[in-house]
Amino acid sequence: MERTRIKIVGQSGSGLLTAGELISKGLQKLGFHLCADREYPSLIKGGHSCYTINFSQTPVKSLSRDADILVAIDKHSLMAYFDTLKKDGVFIHGYEKMTNIPDILKKVEERNIETVNLPSRQIAFDNGGTVQMANIILTGMTWKVLGFEFAIIEKLVHEKFAKKEALLNVALKCLRAAYDGAETKQTIALPAKKEETIFLDGNHAIALGAIHGGMRFYVTYPMSPSSSILTHVANMSDDTGVVVKQAEDEITAVQMSLGAMFAGTRSMTATSGGGYDLMTESVSLAGIIENPLVIVLAQRPGPGTGLPTWTAQSDLNLAIHSSHGEFPRVVIACSDPEDCFDNVQHAFNFAEAYQVPVILLTEKVVCESKITSTPFAQNKIEIERGLASNLDSLKQEDRFRITDSGLSTRWLPGSCDTTFFANGDEHDERGVLDESEKAGDMYEKRMRKLDLIKANLPKPKVYGPEKDADISFVGWGSSKTVMEDIIAQYEEKDVSVNFLHFEVVWPLEEEVLSTFFVQNKNVHLLEGNYGGQFGMKVEALGHTFAGKLLKWNGRPFFIEDIQDYIHQHLKK
């Protein structure tokens, strides 16, 4: 279960993304499991970026803070990231004047770091290229350091430059020279069994899942880290016929989506916290007119513009409590590409079946981390529209009829002669304005749906042993990926760790939660925000955490964060 941790660092725009993707795809081709993510500033050029790859023979879903191999494209990024390189690690770079960085040379010696250095600029020039070939040269060097076959990376570079003939030859020559010039420093066994995987990030999976689940209209306003959903849906639109609209603002996006769902197609919008703030009035409208609505809320740290390209779990309260008035809603949190694919389909089903807004929470680390996954199973989740079939016998008052379950019959405009009135003002069963004392009955009818939803939602899942763990965690969203890796690691060490993970975070499931606290005595909260927002909801039910591991600096939970925390809390 040993993982190898690579960090490729350089300025944004220096080509590190290409290097990272080439190496990642090469590893996938070799049959490794991997998780890759990009740390980058909210800039197009400049600033430090880092492409992290963790790979292993067994599934790996989480990211590391530290690196075994550091690949530096330029001096500035090397200075910024050098301290993540561990003792006995490998330092790969193409810098020619090492005497200019005495601090680094000292650290190399102290930490027994092996250096692999070729003059990247010279190699580029000798082969007819420019300094921009540095990323290809470092790719070649890294591939050799890892000890993998040249033909694999050569083919990928070939594909990458297929459309740029002039550059292709230069790139291949540079790659060859770099590969030949470097030495193999790692002995990494190839996976014995080559499992077929797909390699993608959460946003791509959401786009695929939404299309698979019948979404026909995608409308949005770009905002990191949700923006690439637009790219993916739009890139697939020629094949799928999905209508894609980049609206003039987030309010437009959510209103169009609401209108389209009202008319009866499946539509979705996506944004981040600031954009979602603008949408909240519309969420409330969906609540009172009992209209399905699906919004992807991709979290990044706030407040304000915050850290646009970094990660957080700080909008849970926003998702659960946003909008004026009270109304039922569902909040689902995604953790990895596979459940992004599934959950977006569930989101549509819940929204239509219960006639409520559904907020699909993601995080930058979920949106943009690429993870090798088992190819997604299609047609696993049936499309549930929750639409009336008795179109001939409908009465106007059926649309908002006050029922025991709170659910009334929904049909589509134009589908039958019985029209109805969806009124954003409080209304009677026909939708007509009602300001009498009976208005409370309609309010209550809507709220009753919360119990119906609660009874029918998927339960939270325990990872690791059910009970009597040495240390237990409760969390939601992306922490699942790191905890899956942790549980597997600690099994080998004979320490029992378990984790209760919530996918549906609202309405809050209470029974499994209570049982978990009864059966485990050392339960800790794991959450990517300052206040412990989910933890407070758990505590409100009378449960007590033995401790809390919270993080709010824009970084995801790295595997080392959990290891350190467990180390501290098991000693006690």
Next chain:
Amino acid sequence: MSIDKKTLEQLSCKAREYNAYESDQVMTWCGGCGNYSIQNALKRALVLEKIAPKDVLSCFDVGCSGNGSDKIETYTIHGLHGRVLPLAVGAKIANENLHVIASAGDGAALSEGVNHLIHAVRSDYPILFLHHDNQNYALTTGQASATTPQNCKMNGTPQGVKIDVINPLDLVFSVKPSFVAQTTSADIDHMTEMIREGLNHKGFAFIQILQSCPTYNKIMTDEWLLKNTERVEDLPDYDVHNLTEARAFLEESKKIPLGVLYKNPRKENFIQTLSHREKYKTTLIEEVKSVDVSPHLSSLKG
């Protein structure tokens, strides 16, 4: 372009169709409010165009116009203030077969949601928009709007409104509309004909309705409106297909012009611009089914 005798006779034979649009709700507008005639004209136009209530989606903003939302028997949605245009557009994109009619006042269209108006005109979404312009925020008891004339003293502006107005037609003309008409609630026949024209337009039909508000607008009364307006169809040389001339005419005319001021029936509406959907004969509501994404999944394999 008033309703002729023949049309009126046609209408009188269609009492049953007209009544299908009538609701049993008590009217809540002030006596003499322009909304009565606007709704009447809308219902007449729908009947004359032989459109059934079940095929109409009426979308209402918030305000006095929005209080008409339970006075017409169609599929109806009464949404948020300022946001009726994107709501209506979303529904139309989903189901092109619906006749989607959006109604909003000058507060919604020119202040709270002015961005939506600009982009709706620019995008030429195929819906009908009835802009109820009574030059004030009536439902909130007579505050100034973007069309309140300068120096009018309103609730909240006791010194009078000092800033200049937004001319809705000027604004709409500046973003290359495909259909612009102006009419007035003082003339129900003219409104009926304008709405019929708008219903038959295939792109974004912007109808500016100068609406009397007897409670808060003491200047723009029905009498004033009839006296100070003229019809472009009565003008011998008016070219309804010339945007430059329409703009110049608006600037120069001494009276307020009524009628279809500009139309471009050749402009592609938003849905027609979706070239990737040329082969689709269905609406988006008919297409909600599982789509096989395996070719896309395969491309992600190692």
